[in-house]
Amino acid sequence: MSSDVARFGIAVSACPRDWAPHEEWPVGVGSVLPFPASEADRQRVARDTARVALLVAGSTAVQRQLLYAMANRHPEGRFVLADSTWVEHLLDATRGIVAADVEGLANIDWSPSASSKDHVFETVQRALRRIGRPNCEFEK
Numbered sequence: 001m002s003s004d005v006a007r008f009g010i011a012v013s014a015c016p017r018d019w020a021p022h023e024e025w026p027v028g029v030g031s032v033l034p035f036p037a038s039e040a041d042r043q044r045v046a047r048d049t050a051r052v053a054l055l056v057a058g059s060t061a062v063q064r065q066l067l068y069a070m071a072n073r074h075p076e077g078r079f080v081l082a083d084s085t086w087v088e089h090l091l092d093a094t095r096g097i098v099a100a101d102v103e104g105l106a107n108i109d110w111s112p113s114a115s116s117k118d119h120v121f122e123t124v125q126r127a128l129r130r131i132g133r134p135n136c137e138f139e140k
Helices: 039-057 061-072 085-093 099-106 117-130
Strands: 009-014 027-032 078-081
Touching: 009 039, 009 061, 027 039, 027 061, 039 085, 061 078, 061 099, 085 117, 099 117
Parallel strands: none
Antiparallel strands: 009 027, 009 078
């Protein structure tokens, strides 16, 4: 992740494994808001946080492993996004990945605030080809 992250929004965190022993890759989702925050910002962030939680809950174990690895790249064990769109694009673009793909994808210097669906998809495709998955054309 680049330094291009939101100051407030949705935090995707790599949780300690003893917090969720039933999860192989425990990924937490929470809100990050400055004090004071407007009511409109609180409501928007709450909606987006709920959306990301649903997206993570519906993701595959390998996609959760990817989110966990991405969060662990940061000193606080989390990355903060301005809204839910980027997570939706990432999960769409990584449908069908396998565990061997995670390291190559987690090490991308993502810039979530500037990533369209096509940009995320192309970035994932380039990374997968670079790590030796030439036939990795997932459906857009």
